[in-house]
Amino acid sequence: MGEIRLMKGNEALAEAMIRAGCDAYFGYPITPQSEVIEYLSREAPKKSKMVVLQAESELGAINMIYGAAGCGKRVMTTSSSPGISLMQEGLSYIASAQLPCLVANINRGGPGLGTIQPSQSDYMQAVKGGGHGDYHLIVLAPYSVQEMVDFVKIGFELAEKYRNPVMILADGAIGQMMEKVELFDFIERNQEAPEWATVGRRPGKDRVFITSLFIQPEKMEEVNKILQAKYREVEKKEVRYQQLNIEDAEYLLTGYGLGARICMKAMEIGREKGYKIGLIRPITLYPFPYNVYNELAPKIKGILDVEMNAGQMLEDVKLAVDGKTTVKFYGRMGGMIPTPEEIIESFENHFIYGGKNV
Amino acid sequence: MKEEAIFSGFGGQGVLSMGQMLAYAAMKEGKEVCWFPSYGPEMRGGTANCITIISDSLISSPIISTFDTVIALNQPSVEKFEPKVKPGACIIYDSTNIIEPPKRKDIKIYPIAGSEAALKLKNLKVLNMVILGAYTQLKGIVNPETVINALYEILPERHHRLIPLNKEAFELGMDLMMKLV
Numbered sequence: 001m002g003e004i005r006l007m008k009g010n011e012a013l014a015e016a017m018i019r020a021g022c023d024a025y026f027g028y029p030i031t032p033q034s035e036v037i038e039y040l041s042r043e044a045p046k047k048s049k050m051v052v053l054q055a056e057s058e059l060g061a062i063n064m065i066y067g068a069a070g071c072g073k074r075v076m077t078t079s080s081s082p083g084i085s086l087m088q089e090g091l092s093y094i095a096s097a098q099l100p101c102l103v104a105n106i107n108r109g110g111p112g113l114g115t116i117q118p119s120q121s122d123y124m125q126a127v128k129g130g131g132h133g134d135y136h137l138i139v140l141a142p143y144s145v146q147e148m149v150d151f152v153k154i155g156f157e158l159a160e161k162y163r164n165p166v167m168i169l170a171d172g173a174i175g176q177m178m179e180k181v182e183l184f185d186f187i188e189r190n191q192e193a194p195e196w197a198t199v200g201r202r203p204g205k206d207r208v209f210i211t212s213l214f215i216q217p218e219k220m221e222e223v224n225k226i227l228q229a230k231y232r233e234v235e236k237k238e239v240r241y242q243q244l245n246i247e248d249a250e251y252l253l254t255g256y257g258l259g260a261r262i263c264m265k266a267m268e269i270g271r272e273k274g275y276k277i278g279l280i281r282p283i284t285l286y287p288f289p290y291n292v293y294n295e296l297a298p299k300i301k302g303i304l305d306v307e308m309n310a311g312q313m314l315e316d317v318k319l320a321v322d323g324k325t326t327v328k329f330y331g332r333m334g335g336m337i338p339t340p341e342e343i344i345e346s347f348e349n350h351f352i353y354g355g356k357n358v
Numbered sequence: 359m360k361e362e363a364i365f366s367g368f369g370g371q372g373v374l375s376m377g378q379m380l381a382y383a384a385m386k387e388g389k390e391v392c393w394f395p396s397y398g399p400e401m402r403g404g405t406a407n408c409i410t411i412i413s414d415s416l417i418s419s420p421i422i423s424t425f426d427t428v429i430a431l432n433q434p435s436v437e438k439f440e441p442k443v444k445p446g447a448c449i450i451y452d453s454t455n456i457i458e459p460p461k462r463k464d465i466k467i468y469p470i471a472g473s474e475a476a477l478k479l480k481n482l483k484v485l486n487m488v489i490l491g492a493y494t495q496l497k498g499i500v501n502p503e504t505v506i507n508a509l510y511e512i513l514p515e516r517h518h519r520l521i522p523l524n525k526e527a528f529e530l531g532m533d534l535m536m537k538l539v
Contacts, residue, residue, distance in 0.1 A: 006382050006391065032397065116397070177420050178378065178393040180385045258420075265419035339423040 010035035016152035024051035026064040032172035033106035062090030069099040072197030092131030096212035100159035109335030117335025118172030123312035145179035240283035249278030266343035293320035366407035367431025372486030377408035484527035491531025
């Protein structure tokens with residue numbers, strides 16, 4: 001068993017970074033995730049040779065990530081919503097250049113400069129591209145402090161396996177709350193640079209060149225085909241999700257991250273009232289577990305999707321269900337968090353009282 | 359066993375630390391714990407609070423709206439959280455500080471003269487430890503010794519000289535609660 005600690009989500013994420021053998025962190029502080037760079041500045045020098053650098057801005061940080069990832073280093077940055085928006089150009093370049101890196105977005109309420117309170121309003125930006133061009137990030141959605149730790153390890157592995165940027169999409173509450181965590185042991189990594197890394201020309205080999213500029217459309221289309229083939233493979237192999245109380249379920253609640261945690265409590269309350277409620281929690285938001293919903297839909301009277309936004313994952317749930325059952329939505333916006341009681345009230349209004357009180 | 363508590367008061371009264379100490383002690387005793395702070399503009403001069411959940415099994419939502427125990431160190435916290443005590447559950451408040459006490463008939467109300475006790479120890483900052491002692495005595499969820507030992511692990515070493523004073527405050531709080539129940 002690994003070391004057990006009581007940690008904040010942001011600190012646990014930072015500690016996991018050190019333990020995963022991350023070579024460099026570049027970032028710029030922003031609430032509610034400033035503890036990441038604070039923790040790394042304090043702890044990383046004691047435990048590793050990791051570079052921890054506060055960049056001049058989020059644009060600086062993401063382009064440092066681009067450069068260091070290109071040298072075959074294991075690198076990560078973190079930010080919150082407005083900062084992640086500033087990084088979108090860089091992420092598009094990194095995806096096009098097929099470089100591995102890990103990015104965490106500790107989502108806060110928007111749009112604009114918004115609020116520092118937790119939100120899930122960056123779902124679309126995270127899973128549908130965010131920057132320009134046809135690309136995807138692999139997106140992991142932790143719902144506990146433990147998963148903030150575990151997903152750093154899994155995130156680096158996925159990024160390097162597919163040479164693709166991976167995002168951990170959490171929110172201010174997961175970042176700020178403390179829970180018991182089991183930390184994995186320090187990982188010894190092979191420090192040899194991969195073949196594609198720009199670390200000087202190897203004897204007898206061609207020059208290594210990293211770019212996202214392919215001025216001839218024929219070549220650009222080839223690159224796009226390679227990316228799309230990679231995404232199809234990711235969609236086939238890397239879908240992760242959790243199901244609870246599915247066996248006898250007549251209705252489903254669904255949500256991700258903190259939303260799913262609150263739904264779990266709502267499900268407990270609902271079951272006490274005699275409603276047969278199950279729960280689906282997507283763990284990878286891209287690739288999205290479409291099949292799981294699709295296969296369950298015909299057996300289910302209705303699904304209530306709960307998010308801390310105006311209904312973003314809702315579009316994917318509806319695509320997945322493909323009209324085979326009713327999908328309703330309950331959400332709070334702008335940094336407000338739904339309570340389990342609100343969710344059950346919405347559930348009853350939609351599915352028990354036939355929408356009369358909605 | 360499941361305890362859903364909220365610690366609330368002014369920023370600076372140490373309410374976040376109270377919840378954290380309890381969570382840490384409960385974790386040491388093998389429980390599942392979750393601590394969720396209010397953060398943001400309300401912390402500066404306004405009210406601060408933290409939800410602390412302790413359970414034998416995995417904890418679902420960290421966000422809850424009714425509580426088994428409300429701990430209130432200032433007037434606004436009584437006003438805000440008294441209505442959120444579950445029927446039959448309890449509220450502990452600092453009766454030195456709070457002029458308008460809780461009024462509900464369907465809950466248990468425990469006035470603890472915490473600030474007065476802290477002033478006797480010549481340090482108002484240990485108010486939180488007095489109240490935490492009272493809480494620990496009342497609920498019996500964690501062993502008092504585990505809480506005191508937790509201080510050695512949570513506090514940076516430069517503050518360890520203050521632990522005896524904190525221990526004294528904690529025990530004073532336990533005594534005050536013992537007299538009430």
